[in-house]
Amino acid sequence: MDYNFHWRPVFKKLPDLLEAGLLTLEVAMLSMIIGIVIGLLLAISRMSGPKPLRIFATTWVELARNTPVLFQLFFFGFGLGAFGLHLSPYLIVLVGLSFNNAGYLAENFRGGFQAVPDTQLRAARSLGMTATQTYIRIIIPQVLRIVYHPMTNQMVWAVLMSSLGMLVGFRELSGETQFFASQTYRIFEYFAMTALIYYVIVKIVLGVSKLAARRLFRY
Amino acid sequence: MIEIKGLHKYFGELHVLKGIDLNVAKGEVLSVIGSSGSGKSTLLYCINGLESIQQGEVIVDGVSVHEKSTDINKLRQNLGMVFQQWNSFPHLTSLENVALAPRIVKGKSKSEALAIAEKQLRHVGLGDKLTNYPSALSGGQQQRLAIARALAMEPEYMLFDEATSALDPELVGEVLETMRMLAEEGMTMICVTHEMGFARDVSDRVAYFHQGIMEEIGPPEQIFGDAHSEHTRKFLANVR
Ligand SMILES: Nc1ncnc2c1ncn2[C@@H]1O[C@H](COP(=O)(O)OP(=O)(O)OP(=O)(O)O)[C@@H](O)[C@H]1O
Ligand SMILES: [Mg+2]
Numbered sequence: 001m002d003y004n005f006h007w008r009p010v011f012k013k014l015p016d017l018l019e020a021g022l023l024t025l026e027v028a029m030l031s032m033i034i035g036i037v038i039g040l041l042l043a044i045s046r047m048s049g050p051k052p053l054r055i056f057a058t059t060w061v062e063l064a065r066n067t068p069v070l071f072q073l074f075f076f077g078f079g080l081g082a083f084g085l086h087l088s089p090y091l092i093v094l095v096g097l098s099f100n101n102a103g104y105l106a107e108n109f110r111g112g113f114q115a116v117p118d119t120q121l122r123a124a125r126s127l128g129m130t131a132t133q134t135y136i137r138i139i140i141p142q143v144l145r146i147v148y149h150p151m152t153n154q155m156v157w158a159v160l161m162s163s164l165g166m167l168v169g170f171r172e173l174s175g176e177t178q179f180f181a182s183q184t185y186r187i188f189e190y191f192a193m194t195a196l197i198y199y200v201i202v203k204i205v206l207g208v209s210k211l212a213a214r215r216l217f218r219y
Numbered sequence: 220m221i222e223i224k225g226l227h228k229y230f231g232e233l234h235v236l237k238g239i240d241l242n243v244a245k246g247e248v249l250s251v252i253g254s255s256g257s258g259k260s261t262l263l264y265c266i267n268g269l270e271s272i273q274q275g276e277v278i279v280d281g282v283s284v285h286e287k288s289t290d291i292n293k294l295r296q297n298l299g300m301v302f303q304q305w306n307s308f309p310h311l312t313s314l315e316n317v318a319l320a321p322r323i324v325k326g327k328s329k330s331e332a333l334a335i336a337e338k339q340l341r342h343v344g345l346g347d348k349l350t351n352y353p354s355a356l357s358g359g360q361q362q363r364l365a366i367a368r369a370l371a372m373e374p375e376y377m378l379f380d381e382a383t384s385a386l387d388p389e390l391v392g393e394v395l396e397t398m399r400m401l402a403e404e405g406m407t408m409i410c411v412t413h414e415m416g417f418a419r420d421v422s423d424r425v426a427y428f429h430q431g432i433m434e435e436i437g438p439p440e441q442i443f444g445d446a447h448s449e450h451t452r453k454f455l456a457n458v459r
Contacts (some may be wrong), residue, residue, distance in 0.1 A: 119306040122269055123365070126290045126300040127320040137319060141310045150389060183333035219310055 003188075010189045013180050020176035022195045023207075027094055027165070027172060028158040034094075035101025035158075036151070040140075041108035047113060059107065069161050072096050077168045087194020089170035097158050104157075108150040112143035145217050152209040156202050163198070171199060220244055221266060221376065221409075225275035228261055230450050233337045236276070241411060245375070246410040248438075250418035251411045253428030254454060259411040260303075262428070266409070267298040279376070283414045296324060299369030301379040305361035307353035314341055314349045317368045324325040325372065332371075343397050359390030363397050364366070369402075377401065381409040415458055419443050427451045 010017075045057040064072065073096040076087060087095065116139055124134040144151075166175035173194055181190040221243040230238035235258045243249050264270035266277055268284050268291045277284040282294060308316050317336035325334070340349055343363040353361050362382055369377060378396050379398065383391045388432075395417050400454045401434050402408060402421050412418055419439045426436040428450065435448045446452045 090237060117304070117306070119302060119304045120308065123300075123306040123308075126267055126268060126295055126298075126302075127325040128296040129320060130292055133323055137323065145310065156286055196275065217310075219354055 002028050005189060007188055007189055008179075009184045010193050013190075014193070015196065016180070017173065017176060020171060020173040021201055022153055023171075024159060024162050024165075024173040024198075027090065027097065027197055028155065028162050031094055031097035031101050031158050031162075032151075032155050033156070036077070036100040036107050038098065038102035039105030040107055042102060043109035043113060044138050046106065046110060060099075060104045061106050063105065064100050069096070069100055070167065071166050072100055073164055073168055089168050089175075092168045093165040093170045093172070097161055098162065100137055101154055101158055103124060104154055105147070105151065108147045108154075109143060112146040113139070116142045134214065148209075148213060148217070152206065155205055159205060160198065220278075220280065220409075222278040223262075223266070223275070223372055223432045224278070226262075226272055226277060227260070227274035228265055228270065229273050235271075235431050236265065240432055241426065241433060241436070242307070243376075243407065244406055245404050247389050247424065247435070248406075248408045248422045250351075250422040250425045251428060252408060252413070252415070252425060256430075257428040258431045260380050261360075261430050263300065263409065263411060266378060267295050267300055287330070292457060297374050298371045298373060298376045298378060299366075299374035300378045301369055301380065301382045302364050302449045303384050304357055305353075305365060305385065307356070307361045307364050309353050312352055313356070313364055313367075314352050315448050316353070316364060316370045320368070321371050335371050336367070339371045340364070342368045342445060344393070357390060358409070359362065359393045362386065362390075362394045366397055366401075376409070379408065379412070380411060384413055385410065392435070413458065415443070415455070 015127065042057040042060055045053045046061070049057065073092060076096045076099070077089075077092040080087065115134070120138055120142070121134055124138045127139070163174035164173055165172045166178050169175070175195040177190045181187045184190075223239050224235055226239040227234070239262065240263075246364060248333055251262065251376040253259055261270060265272050266269055266284065267281070272285050279294060282289055283295060284291070296424065308319070311319065314333060314336045316327075317331040321335050322329060322332040337346075339347060343366050345360060345363055345367065348356060348360060353364065356364060366382075366456050382398065383394050388393065391414070394412060397423055398408070398410065398417070403438065410417070410422070422439055425442040427434050427442065427446070427450070429450045433448060435442065435451045440452065441453065
């Protein structure tokens, strides 16, 4: 054990690391919002869309769930690049994570919709509500509760997955860490600190989710 | 008035209603009895358009229910329905359950809708459960909540589909009592029921359904005392 720990350079860069952590949180959150909207549309398409739409949605879900996330990012980075479509590193990660989130969430939403009994729909329609009103007021609120925990997990997963951004040149938390680490050779110290920051971010996400659940679901 | 003329209903190959002719006048209470699978629930769903029909016509106050040009959501406001499964909306309190449709379907203001909801909940004896979620209510209370929710739309007709069948025996009474109260207030009601006591005491007429056909219809004294049809007599002998 000749290795001497040097934490000072890490602490000096802590503000930069925290800022990169915020970028990580931002891209994860945006990719969740996009993922939820698209995931809902995919789930509804799979359940009651016309056939071409159903096939499209199923393909999306299958690819997102059964191929490595890294490859999904590479596809939106270098794959599209081969067709002359060049996304910025930020967009590669945002689009890639949104793609992945949408696929996973679509499957959760589908299970959620199936768990709401048909009789809820009948009851709402018998009161004169339109199909749209029924979905927005009765069905989706119940689905959201059912998928709330899987959704929280997916958000945690998105935070962690975003670290792959460093492989497509995105200077989020991991990318930033690698950059500093390679400058100073304090590789262990930097990544230890970064792991701690990830841990704190995840704990914050879980805590906020728990508080929000308490407000949202009183029943 | 509800007029049903030559109504046929199929589920794919399955012929579930085989030419039903039936009129229900304003203020009348009709009980529908019959064995499982005879098409009683389906009849109610055909009346408020929750199921399509393949032949014939259902007319409510002069409006043909299954006509394409009919505004079905408007029509349903006039046809309250209570189902066998208690399907209160679990994410809403009693008040919100009842106030929702007046607000978003009828366009009432929030305070107006809440006032209507409170009035209807008190009417069915749930005045002390206004802010409870359905999970905190018994089956009987949930079923009364469902009745209040339907009444809040101020319908002229109420359709009951075995409103008490899924309840524990000791909870049946309170729901039947509420239905009885509505009947006394002059509500027009079609009640699919297995409660022969209710059918006998409360209805003006009783209809017996057998394998998709309305075998017999008449005043309760006649159906229960002197049924013409062999099937009716057999059915009644078995349920008693
Ligand atoms: N959505 C549906 N799809 C296919 N068949 C159906 C559907 N709904 C009902 N049926 C069938 O139609 C027939 C009549 O059903 P219905 O529910 O109207 O009977 P019911 O008289 O209400 O019986 P119960 O007393 O059991 O409620 C049954 O054979 C039933 O299996
Ligand atoms: Mg039935």
